[in-house]
Amino acid sequence: MRRSWLSRLITTPDRVDQPTDSVGASNAGPLSRKERVGVMYASRPGRSTGSGFALLVILLVGASVPAQAQVRALEIRTPRPFGYFLGDLVRAQVDLVVEPGFTVQIPSLPQPGALTYWLDLRDIAVTQAASGDARRIRLDLTYQTFYAALDARALEIPGFTITLVDETDRGATTARAEVPPWSFNISPLREVQPPAREDPRSYLRPDGQVSPRDPRPLLVGAAGSAFLALLALAGLARDRTWWPFGARRSRPFGVAARRIRALARRPDAASAYGEALTALHRAMDSTAGRRVLADDLDAVLARRPAFRREADALARFFAASRQTFFGPGPEAGQRTVSLREVASLAGRLARAERAA
């Protein structure tokens, strides 16, 4: 804002004999680098505090103490010096440019709390950063005023002194920086009050208008998520064999029947016969849940009555298997039950298995 430029002043306490017109500082002939830093910094607040941030720079000239030569510049900025009411927060920024190595001695800062009967310091924050050959220290102060003004008037916020320390191996150097008092204008609340109205409801403001929105993307998203969730649930149920997947039993005889049909088409009948018998054995094993020997057939059939109709054929199958694997050999087994009979028995067992 243009006004902020007009109200800005800048100083360099150790070079008071130099021109101090800051507006012309950037193009007012040879400036020392320290001064240029101060100018640049002073011209930057709009970036850090927003374009609406009114700037107030207060010049501090009282650099009579030699120790204060370490403090090169000190500025106080406030958003605006007027327009405050009872209870408002009054913010201020104090920027110091000091010799490198100096840091704020924290105990020397003002303590948050009541300063006067009408003024509280709510908060104080310190940020320090090196910048070139100088060091920048920024104090963010938040005051709150409780002054119940009856007319517009200026109030002064008291100044304070902070101590800066440079601690090196050879010892500590301290410097003091005086933050001068500054003032702002406060206005009375009284005339701001709304005029009395007959209907108390007329104090109410109308409701905010919400623009109508299209629910379709949300509905589509919800439907899609529900579909994915159901898909995941189905996968989980299949993995855990929950209903309806648990009810589905494996069909070992069906698998065996297919395998034996394939074996029956093979040219080398002798080895195919043994494999066919083994396939039917494995199907019997998985149906019974254990290894079934010939002597166990009755017990298995008692537990699985669906296969009882095939009891005789199964007994002949076991006899043939015994002869093939443990007795005279596959020829004797094939005389008892041929490969085609094994295949048809497996088919009948598979049908009984599906029906069960």
Added chain:
Amino acid sequence: MNEIRASDAMLTDWREAAGRFERAVGSAVLGQDRAIRLLTIALFARGHVLLEGDVGVGKTTLLRAVARALGGAYERVEGTVDMMPTDLVYHTYLADDGRPRVEPGPVLRQAEDLAIFFFNEINRARPQVHALLLRLMAERSLTAFNREYRFPHLQVFADRNRVEREETFELPAAARDRFLMEIGLEAPRDPAVRRALVFDPRFHDTDALIAAIDGEVLDHAALPGIAAAIQHGIQASPAIETYVVNLWEALVRPSQAGIRLPDIDMDALVQGGASPRGVAFLVRAARVRAWLEGRDWLVPEDIRAIFPEVMAHRVFLEPIYEMRRAAIVPELCRAVFETVPAP
């Protein structure tokens, strides 16, 4: 050809004799058909048998009946805590003339004709006595009186009371491994058999009961020959060989065979045992069973019928499971047969 036929006929005759033997023993010992069948198998497999069971279920009666039906010389000793090996071999006493004498003890008394040596309450005897039995059982020989005695027909039958634990000595693993079978004897469950055993006076006088059995149904001297003929006559197909080896592997390494038992860490269950001698015994006994069933080839059922009695006592569990052995080992045997595929 003729020889084979003669051997076939001999085996058939002997099978009938074995049936007569079983019936003779069964007439005196009721409700123990399975134990009698197993003892018959042990006789024809030339294996030693350890009977184990409760008090008064008929262990001694069964063995006496077997000894009676088998014929041949028979000796019997009672195991006690103070028995020493020499008590079995030598009999020392003061003769009428006041001189000390040393004569053959129970084992040597019948000399080389000894067919059955019956060791009652074997777990009451000390380990020294068990050690003497090792050689007697494995090699059927003994050195005494500066010479070697051979007992070609000898079979050792022992019984063990499983109720008492005080003043008893557990058989060492090596001694247990030399028994072909450990047969557990239970009191019969059948109510009719129980009534007969309790009320029929015939079963009250054991001596008379044993005396009523037909003596010498089998010719004990011919047993070793026929046993060898059986072992040569019964064929084992490659499939059954694979099956037995798989059973063995599954018994020793159950976790790798996919066997799971509840509350048991299968990787840390079996410590050892199941020796090659044990598996050889298993096949020997299975061949006898196949012969008794009238087959001249082995089937998996033969293995399964005798597996618990032949193999269970040869499996040694980790100490943490050894206390529950009676429950775990039968479960393990059952699981092995439910897991290993037959053909």
